[in-house]
């Protein structure tokens with residue numbers, strides 16, 4: 001599928017990001033564009049600066065130079081919370097879920113619904129029924145209702161199911177962008193399949209996704225565009241249908257240079 005949003009204002013954009021760690025330049029005038037409704041994969045060799053880029057976009061790192069724009073408006077995040085509040089939801093490899101809490105509790109962690117009226121307002125009584133109903137609705141929208149019991153503690157779920165909860169949570173709360181860092185790295189074949197399907201379903205709902213992955217078959221299967229990062233900057237972006245996986249790896253490692261058009 002062709003990315004729908006290319007040519008429109010990027011949902012999330014970075015221009016000339018620089019991040020130095022002493023003498024190491026992790027980001028060397030890096031640019032980034034994510035368009036509405038697309039799955040953008042970010043690939044690059046170890047140490048190329050992918051994590052630094054993602055951290056800058058998600059508020060976990062403050063760049064030394066450069067600009068970040070959300071819906072065309074310059075933003076500067078001083079913490080991941082600020083980025084999240086602005087609509088940038090990040091699902092990390094090490095998931096920020098509380099294992100002992102239920103699925104519904106995890107989905108509403110920090111955003112609990114209270115009972116209407118004085119019970120909720122003054123006595124802070126949680127509206128469990130409403131949370132469970134909303135959680136169930138969201139999971140079923142995303143095709144995740146193989147999870148039978150919304151009250152079941154998250155520690156009883158598989159890795160793929162946990163990713164599902166984290167993504168559902170990210171997709172529920174007014175997010176504009178979902179960033180997923182190596183979502184399938186720790187998963188088996190079947191579970192990976194489910195997570196890839198989930199990413200496609202999130203796109204169907206209109207949310208653009210940034211997918212950081214070392215898994216070329218996964219990237220080539222689901223990405224609309226691929227941002228290739230090398231030596232702290234964006235080398236080029238390609239469409240999977242125009243190039244082979246071998247080409248992408250060759251660009252990544254520097255074995256081959258992209259055409260002027262891709263660069």
Ligand SMILES: Nc1ncnc2c1ncn2[C@@H]1O[C@H](COP(=O)(O)OP(=O)(O)OP(=O)(O)O)[C@@H](O)[C@H]1O
Pocket residue numbers: 021024025026044045046047048049050051052053
């Ligand atoms: N906190 C830090 N302190 C010092 N150097 C750092 C720090 N974080 C990253 N770097 C350096 O910055 C460069 C880019 O690292 P980054 O983690 O962004 O790359 P990456 O593409 O995500 O790599 P990988 O695929 O291996 O995770 C590397 O040379 C790394 O050693």
